[in-house]
Amino acid sequence: MTKKKNIELLQGNEACALGAIRAGCRFFAGYPITPSTEIAEVMAKELPKVGGKFIQMEDEIAGMAATIGASLTGKKALTATSGPGFSLKQENLGYACIAEIPCVVVNVMRGGPSTGLPTSPSQSDVMQAKWGTHGDHPVIALSPSSIKESYTLAVKAFNLAEKYMTPVIILMDEVIGHLREPLDFDEVKDLEIIDRKKPDITPDKYQAYHGGEEGIPILAPFGTGYRYHITGLTHDESGYPTMAPKVVERMNRRIVNKVEEHKEDIVEFESQNTEDAEILILSYGGSARSAKEAVLRLKAEGYQVGFFRPITIWPFPEKEVGKIAEKVKAIVVPEMNMGQLKQEVERVVAGRTKVLGVNKVDGELITPAEIITVVKGVE
Amino acid sequence: MDRIYEKYFRTDRLPHIWCPGCGNGIVLSAFARAMEELGVDQDQTVVVSGIGCSSRATTYVDFNTLHTTHGRALAFATGVKLAEPRLNVFVFMGDGDSTAIGGNHLIHACRRNIDITAIIINNNIYGMTGGQYSPLTPTGKKATTAPYGMIERNFDLCELVKGAGATFVARGTTYHAKQLTDMIVAGAKNKGFSVIEAVSQCPVSFGRRNKMRSPLEMIQWLKENTINVKAAAKLKPEDIKGKILIGELYNTEAPEYTAEYDRLIARVQGGGK
Amino acid sequence: MKKYSVSVNEIHCKACGICIGLCPKEVFGEDYLGKAVVQDTDKCTGCKICELHCPDYCIEVGEVS
Ligand SMILES: Cc1ncc(C[n+]2csc(CCOP(=O)(O)OP(=O)(O)O)c2C)c(N)n1
Ligand code: SF4
Ligand code: SF4
Ligand code: SF4
Numbered sequence: 281m282t283k284k285k286n287i288e289l290l291q292g293n294e295a296c297a298l299g300a301i302r303a304g305c306r307f308f309a310g311y312p313i314t315p316s317t318e319i320a321e322v323m324a325k326e327l328p329k330v331g332g333k334f335i336q337m338e339d340e341i342a343g344m345a346a347t348i349g350a351s352l353t354g355k356k357a358l359t360a361t362s363g364p365g366f367s368l369k370q371e372n373l374g375y376a377c378i379a380e381i382p383c384v385v386v387n388v389m390r391g392g393p394s395t396g397l398p399t400s401p402s403q404s405d406v407m408q409a410k411w412g413t414h415g416d417h418p419v420i421a422l423s424p425s426s427i428k429e430s431y432t433l434a435v436k437a438f439n440l441a442e443k444y445m446t447p448v449i450i451l452m453d454e455v456i457g458h459l460r461e462p463l464d465f466d467e468v469k470d471l472e473i474i475d476r477k478k479p480d481i482t483p484d485k486y487q488a489y490h491g492g493e494e495g496i497p498i499l500a501p502f503g504t505g506y507r508y509h510i511t512g513l514t515h516d517e518s519g520y521p522t523m524a525p526k527v528v529e530r531m532n533r534r535i536v537n538k539v540e541e542h543k544e545d546i547v548e549f550e551s552q553n554t555e556d557a558e559i560l561i562l563s564y565g566g567s568a569r570s571a572k573e574a575v576l577r578l579k580a581e582g583y584q585v586g587f588f589r590p591i592t593i594w595p596f597p598e599k600e601v602g603k604i605a606e607k608v609k610a611i612v613v614p615e616m617n618m619g620q621l622k623q624e625v626e627r628v629v630a631g632r633t634k635v636l637g638v639n640k641v642d643g644e645l646i647t648p649a650e651i652i653t654v655v656k657g658v659e
Numbered sequence: 660m661d662r663i664y665e666k667y668f669r670t671d672r673l674p675h676i677w678c679p680g681c682g683n684g685i686v687l688s689a690f691a692r693a694m695e696e697l698g699v700d701q702d703q704t705v706v707v708s709g710i711g712c713s714s715r716a717t718t719y720v721d722f723n724t725l726h727t728t729h730g731r732a733l734a735f736a737t738g739v740k741l742a743e744p745r746l747n748v749f750v751f752m753g754d755g756d757s758t759a760i761g762g763n764h765l766i767h768a769c770r771r772n773i774d775i776t777a778i779i780i781n782n783n784i785y786g787m788t789g790g791q792y793s794p795l796t797p798t799g800k801k802a803t804t805a806p807y808g809m810i811e812r813n814f815d816l817c818e819l820v821k822g823a824g825a826t827f828v829a830r831g832t833t834y835h836a837k838q839l840t841d842m843i844v845a846g847a848k849n850k851g852f853s854v855i856e857a858v859s860q861c862p863v864s865f866g867r868r869n870k871m872r873s874p875l876e877m878i879q880w881l882k883e884n885t886i887n888v889k890a891a892a893k894l895k896p897e898d899i900k901g902k903i904l905i906g907e908l909y910n911t912e913a914p915e916y917t918a919e920y921d922r923l924i925a926r927v928q929g930g931g932k
Numbered sequence: 933m934k935k936y937s938v939s940v941n942e943i944h945c946k947a948c949g950i951c952i953g954l955c956p957k958e959v960f961g962e963d964y965l966g967k968a969v970v971q972d973t974d975k976c977t978g979c980k981i982c983e984l985h986c987p988d989y990c991i992e993v994g995e996v997s
Contacts, residue, residue: 282670306742307738307741307742309737309738327929328920328923328924328927328928329927331924331928333741333742333920334740335737335738337737337767338734338763338764339736339763339766339865341731341734342734342737342763342767343734343766345727345728345731345734345735345737345738345764346734346735346737346738347739347744348736349707349725349734349735349736349737349738349739349740350738350739350741350742351738351742352725352739353739353742353743354743355742355745357738357742371728372728373729375727375728385871408790426913437837491813502705502723502746503702503703503705503723503743503745503746504702505702506699507721507722507723508723508724509717509718509724509726510725510726511717511718511726512710512726512728513726520672520718521718521726554925577856586746593919597779628787661992661994664989668989671987673944673988674943674944674946674988675988677987678946679946679947679948679987680946680948680949680950680987681987682987684985684986684987684988684989685984685985685986686988688986688989689984739939815938832987834985836984836985837984862948873949874948874949874987875949875950875952875953875954877946878954878985879954881952918978
């Protein structure tokens with residue numbers, strides 16, 4: 281990290297870790313795995329300086345569990361991993377969904393399946409982020425595309441977790457995780473920080489999982505005088521296990537709807553020339569950088585291309601992409617997998633326009649030229 | 660029981676789901692008595708459990724309770740304790756929960772010597788799923804997945820945790836309910852990782868398949884087949900062969916993890932490296 | 933000699949038979965469902981073995997003044 285004024289040259293992983301601390305994260309539990317390890321290393325070094333705690337757990341399952349445990353004391357907690365570790369975290373990630381415990385999980389995607397390509401980029405965990413844990417559950421997943429965004433989205437991830445009382449996933453890819461760019465801290469100094477709500481009623485009236493009008497529970501941190509029960513079993517408003525069909529149905533719908541019904545607030549995207557575009561290039565994370573370059577070159581050649589980058593992968597910016605689909609001849613989706621987000625685009629578009637993938641699973645970043653070829657092939 | 664019962668149990672949650680004569684209920688009341696003796700502040704106490712019959716314990720006691728995933732209770736508890744060391748943390752686990760799926764977390768909690776008291780209810784079987792063998796099912800005993808008898812060797816839980824670094828290790832039984840309370844009290848007072856193995860009866864999933872149908876028979880078996888470590892020390896090895904050793908088996912001092920971390924913070928913030 | 937009162941919560945009692953078998957003074961009998969019933973309080977010595985071992989917290993032993 282070379283220092284010049286308030287600008288530092290940082291890796292995506294480092295920026296993500298620093299962003300987390302900026303968001304108020306004071307706990308990290310994880311297990312080393314390429315290409316996410318630098319996040320743990322930065323946390324190990326930086327957290328004690330601000331009175332926070334870092335622990336290297338015995339595996340990723342434990343890393344997820346300890347992260348949730350720490351969050352229950354009211355601390356903002358983070359864990360970070362990659363492919364194989366993300367697979368191991370799934371059961372406890374689902375626990376955080378049903379027990380509604382805010383925390384942030386970074387998955388720096390690498391080539392899979394299994395050990396796959398440990399040091400190469402990939403975006404093949406897009407669907408795992410949505411459906412990796414069993415059961416219907418809410419998912420928020422953010423995808424940074426630059427170093428600055430690695431920082432700001434770490435803050436946003438904690439804000440959303442605390443606001444909606446749910447785990448939030450940062451889906452990075454190795455390209456962004458290991459990319460180095462200067463980060464100007466002056467540009468990110470005025471970020472909003474959200475902390476979870478505290479109960480404003482007395483313990484005798486408190487129902488941890490009531491959810492109120494918004495359907496978002498207020499969980500009192502352990503040790504603050506509100507004694508209640510937390511379980512991964514379906515539970516009633518007080519947190520106790522139940523199998524009563526009506527209560528179970530209500531709980532299941534509430535935890536999903538608290539995200540679905542607040543999409544307007546959650547969804548974030550970047551778009552360029554989507555108004556008069558004939559062809560839309562839709563990409564995210566590391567691939568979006570090549571896509572942007574392709575757009576520039578194509579425009580120079582006179583093509584009417586637009587650019588759309590979902591920043592929240594989940595929930596997907598359905599409404600916005602749906603609107604664009606009405607107007608364009610085709611949507612081209614470059615991504616480093618066999619077409620995972622393309623499937624979602626197809627679902628949203630529902631036949632209103634063609635959807636073409638630019639897919640690569642050889643461990644190499646998609647080049648602008650590869651995208652340009654597909655765009656030029658659209659008739 | 661009356662006062663302790665009112666104070667430490669969520670009486671509106673009772674009767675509990677456990678089968679008639681299940682030892683879990685006895686261990687839980689021994690725990691409640693220990694809480695009374697320790698005079699713990701319920702608001703400042705967290706009770707964590709995994710998944711299994713025994714892990715349902717957290718539903719019934721009036722603390723900050725956390726019923727987690729199968730085998731992972733200690734990992735959750737580690738997060739709680741490290742993030743907020745002022746909280747008292749107790750963990751209930753079953754034998755399968757703690758030594759099979761959760762074995763890794765168990766040895767590492769021991770190694771860290773984190774100030775948590777773990778109460779492991781050892782009923783020698785997977786109770787909740789209907790009687791499959793666990794790493795603590797004694798060789799030769801029957802289980803639904805060992806219909807011809809268990810051929811694997813079983814762990815000695817107390818030796819395991821002692822070897823892994825736990826600083827307080829004791830074994831009790833549901834027959835020795837009063838001593839069990841004393842052990843939980845002593846374990847809680849130990850500044851470090853404490854394990855209390857509570858040997859218990861599961862008449863439904865274990866006893867039934869192993870020629871001990873009634874809870875009474877099982878609890879009497881525990882009375883007759885245990886021997887206190889202190890008494891055992893004066894006996895010849897052949898006299899204690901096949902008996903379950905009970906009592907305080909190990910108690911030592913070692914640096915405690917969260918205290919070490921606080922020292923680390925002080926060092927880093929003091930400008931050290 | 934001290935006198936004791938022994939009570940059983942027959943609603944929560946699951947008829948496991950532990951108290952009946954462990955009481956050294958045979959204070960308990962069982963009803964037609966196998967639930968514990970106090971038969972002979974006079975014999976009770978207040979040892980509380982029953983109370984400590986009831987898995988369902990049904991038994992209360994108290995001193996009668
Ligand atoms: C990941 C996972 N695997 C398996 C199960 C099924 N399961 C629930 S409880 C249990 C074993 C319980 O045995 P033990 O830990 O000894 O506790 P007990 O029920 O005897 O008290 C198993 C295998 C589960 N809930 N989660
Ligand atoms: S199955 Fe065994 S351990 Fe589970 S409640 Fe019944 S008796 Fe207890
Ligand atoms: S206190 Fe002792 S003697 Fe009295 S009923 Fe209970 S077990 Fe029997
Ligand atoms: S020990 Fe308790 S549950 Fe069992 S028979 Fe006696 S009173 Fe009933």
